[in-house]
Amino acid sequence: MLKILLTGTSIAALAAPLAAQTVIDDERTTPVVTSELANGAGDDLVIEDDGSIELDSGTAVTIDTDNDVENDGEITVTDDDGANGILVSGDRAANIVNSGTITIDETFMPEDDDDDGDLDGPFAVGANRAGIRVDGALEGNIEHTGEIVVEGEDSFGIVIEGPLDGTLRHDGETSVLGDRSVGVSAQDISGDVRLAGEIEAVGEDARGAEFLGNIDGALVIQGEISATGYRATEAPDDTSDLDADDLLQGGSAVSIEGDVAQGIIFAVAPANTDPDDADEDDDGIPDAEEGSAEITSFGSAPAVSLGSAANDITISAGDATGDDFAIIIDGEISGQGVYEGVDAAGMQIGGFGAVVTIEEGMQVNGTIEAIARDASATALRVGQANLLPVVQVSLPELENTGTIEARAVGEDAETATAIAIESGSNLPILRNSGTINAVTANDEGSATAIVDRSGSLG
Numbered sequence: 001m002l003k004i005l006l007t008g009t010s011i012a013a014l015a016a017p018l019a020a021q022t023v024i025d026d027e028r029t030t031p032v033v034t035s036e037l038a039n040g041a042g043d044d045l046v047i048e049d050d051g052s053i054e055l056d057s058g059t060a061v062t063i064d065t066d067n068d069v070e071n072d073g074e075i076t077v078t079d080d081d082g083a084n085g086i087l088v089s090g091d092r093a094a095n096i097v098n099s100g101t102i103t104i105d106e107t108f109m110p111e112d113d114d115d116d117g118d119l120d121g122p123f124a125v126g127a128n129r130a131g132i133r134v135d136g137a138l139e140g141n142i143e144h145t146g147e148i149v150v151e152g153e154d155s156f157g158i159v160i161e162g163p164l165d166g167t168l169r170h171d172g173e174t175s176v177l178g179d180r181s182v183g184v185s186a187q188d189i190s191g192d193v194r195l196a197g198e199i200e201a202v203g204e205d206a207r208g209a210e211f212l213g214n215i216d217g218a219l220v221i222q223g224e225i226s227a228t229g230y231r232a233t234e235a236p237d238d239t240s241d242l243d244a245d246d247l248l249q250g251g252s253a254v255s256i257e258g259d260v261a262q263g264i265i266f267a268v269a270p271a272n273t274d275p276d277d278a279d280e281d282d283d284g285i286p287d288a289e290e291g292s293a294e295i296t297s298f299g300s301a302p303a304v305s306l307g308s309a310a311n312d313i314t315i316s317a318g319d320a321t322g323d324d325f326a327i328i329i330d331g332e333i334s335g336q337g338v339y340e341g342v343d344a345a346g347m348q349i350g351g352f353g354a355v356v357t358i359e360e361g362m363q364v365n366g367t368i369e370a371i372a373r374d375a376s377a378t379a380l381r382v383g384q385a386n387l388l389p390v391v392q393v394s395l396p397e398l399e400n401t402g403t404i405e406a407r408a409v410g411e412d413a414e415t416a417t418a419i420a421i422e423s424g425s426n427l428p429i430l431r432n433s434g435t436i437n438a439v440t441a442n443d444e445g446s447a448t449a450i451v452d453r454s455g456s457l458g
Contacts, residue, residue: 018117018243024051024073031058034067042066047073047100059084062104066093068200071100071146077129079106081152085131091162093139098146102131104152115391118246119231123203124178126152131174141166141191144174160180160186165219167191168356170199179203179248183225185210188258192217192319196291199225204248208295210262214313218262218320221293222269222331227253228298235339238383247339249299252278252348256307262318266293266331268368293366302348302381303335307393309353317360319356335379337372340410344372350383350393351422361397364404364434374410376417378440382455383422392424397431405437415440418449425454 021044022037032053037043042065047053053060057080063069069086077083085102088094106126110119112202131148131154142164148157157174164186171194174183183199185207193215199208208225226233229248236242256264269290299301307313315326337344346368350356368378383392398419408416416438421427430450438447450457 002187009045011418015251022047023048024053026051028053030045030053031055031060033062034065034069035066043318044068045070047071047075047441049073052076057078057083059252061086062089062332063087063096064089064090068097069104069139070097073100075100075102077104079126081126082128084129084133086133087147088134088138089135090135090371091137095140096132096134098144098148101147103149104129104131104155105149116386120243120245122153122179122245124151124153124155127154127178128152129155129369130159131156134156134162134164137162137165141169143169145171145197147172148174150175150181151177153180156185157183157199158185158428161188163190163213165189165190168193169378170194170223171196173198175200176206177202178206182207183209186213188213190216192262193219195221195225196223198223200230201227201250203231203250207251207255208253210257212257213288214259214261216261218318219256219260219264220267220320221254221265221295222267222449223291224294224410225253226296226298227251227301230298230338232410233298233359239339246292250297252300252301252305253295253297254304256304256306257313258311258333260315261311261341262323262328264319264329265328266295266314266333268292268330268366283400295331295333297335297345298338299336300343300345302345303333305352306348306439307350307352307354307403310338312355312357314357314359322414324360325363325399326358326360329362329364329368331368332367333371335377337377338376340374340412342372344370344377345381346370346379347381348413349380349382349395350425350443351381355392355394357394361395361399361429364398364400366403367403367405370406372408372413374414375408377406378417378420379404379421379422382417383425384429385453387421392422395427397429398427399431400436401434402426403433403435403437406439408440408442408445408447409443413440415443415445416440416447417451419451421450421452421457423453426456427454428456428458430457
C-alpha cells in the first residue's frame with residue numbers, strides 16, 4: 001500500500017526537511033519509479049521496516065528524478081541478470097539511505113559433482129547485478145547501515161559508475177559472491193568516504209572495495225574487508241582432493257587507484273579515556289559502535305593495492321591523518337596465501353605502471369603482514385621488481401611503531417621479506433621503533449627484514 005506521510009523527517013543528515021514523501025509499509029511485488037509517485041509529479045520514497053518490494057526480475061526502485069530514497073525494509077530480486085535493488089538512472093540530485101536489507105540473488109546452488117567432499121563449478125551463474133547502482137553523476141550522499149547480499153558474476157554490492165558530489169558512508173554489511181564481483185566500487189568522489197562494518201567478496205578476481213577515481217575528501221577504513229577466490233579460507237589437512245575451482249585467486253581486499261586529497265587512515269576504535277564522553281574522537285559515531293580496520297586477502301593478491309596502470313596518483317595528508325602523514329595504518333592488513341605454493345602479499349604500493357606519490361609519507365602503528373606456505377611472502381612492497389628503473393613510487397618517509405612481518409612457513413618455504421623497496425622507488429627515510437621481522441621455516445629459504453633495490457634508502 002502506498003500512502004503519503006506528512007512529516008518533517010529527513011532521510012539523510014544533509015537532506016532538507018521533506019514536506020511530503022511516499023511511504024511503503026506493506027508487501028509489494030511491483031517495481032517503484034520515483035517519477036511515477038505523487039500522481040506523476042515525482043516524490044521522495046521511504047520503505048518502512050515493515051515494508052518490502054519483492055520481484056522476479058528488473059529493478060526494485062528506480063530514481064529517475066531529483067528525489068531521495070530511504071530503505072528501512074526489504075528489497076529482493078531473484079534470478080535475473082542485470083537486476084538492481086536501487087538504481088539511480090541518469091544524472092540526479094538525491095540522497096540514498098539503506099538501513100534495511102537488499103538481496104539480489106539466485107536459486108543456483110553448486111553441487112559436489114565428483115563426490116570428493118567439496119562443491120564444484122562456479123560460485124554463481126547470473127551476472128551484472130547490483131544492490132545499489134548509480135549509472136550517472138549523483139549530487140548527494142549514499143549511506144548504507146543495513147545489509148546487502150548480491151550473487152552473480154561481474155556484480156556489485158554498491159557501484160557508483162559516475163562522479164559522486166557528496167559523501168559515501170558504509171557502516172553495514174555487504175557480501176558479494178561471483179567471479180569479478182566487487183563489494184563497493186566508486187569513481188570520483190568530492191566528499192569523504194568511510195568504510196566500516198563488513199565487506200566480503202568471494203570469487204575469482206573478486207575485490208572487496210575499489211576506488212577507481214579521485215577522492216577529494218578523506219578515506220577512512222574502519223571495518224572488516226576481505227577478498228578471496230577460495231571456497232574455504234582454511235586449508236584442510238588433506239588437500240589432494242581439491243579441484244582447480246577450489247583454488248581460484250581473488251583480487252585485493254582494498255584497491256585505491258586515484259588521488260586522495262585528505263589522507264587515508266586504516267583506523268581502530270578510540271580508546272576509552274573518558275567514561276563520560278561516548279564519542280571521544282568527535283566523528284559523530286558512538287565509540288562503542290566503532291570497529292577496527294581488518295583488511296585480508298586470502299590468496300596471492302595484495303590485501304591493499306595502491307596505484308594505477310594508467311594514471312599517476314597522489315596521496316596527501318589532511319583531515320583523516322591530522323596533516324602528519326598521508327597514510328596512517330592503525331589497524332591490520334594481512335595477505336594470506338593459505339594453500340601450498342601460493343605467494344602472499346600484505347600491501348603493494350605502486351609498480352602497476354603509473355607513478356604513486358605519497359606526499360607526507362606513511363606511518364604504521366598497527367600491523368602489515370604476509371603469510372605464505374611453501375611459497376614467498378612479502379609484507380610491504382614499494383614498487384615492483386623487474387621493472388625499468390624509472391620513478392615508480394615517491395614515499396619520503398616510512399615510520400613504523402607497529403609490526404611489519406613476513407612469514408614463509410612449510411617444508412618448502414621460500415622467501416620472506418618484510419619490506420621490499422624496488423628499483424625506481426624513492427624512500428630516503430625509514431624510522432623504526434616497532435618490529436620489522438621476516439621468518440622462513442626452510443633452511444634453504446631466505447628471510448630479509450629490509451631489502452633496498454632502489455639505492456634511495458639513507
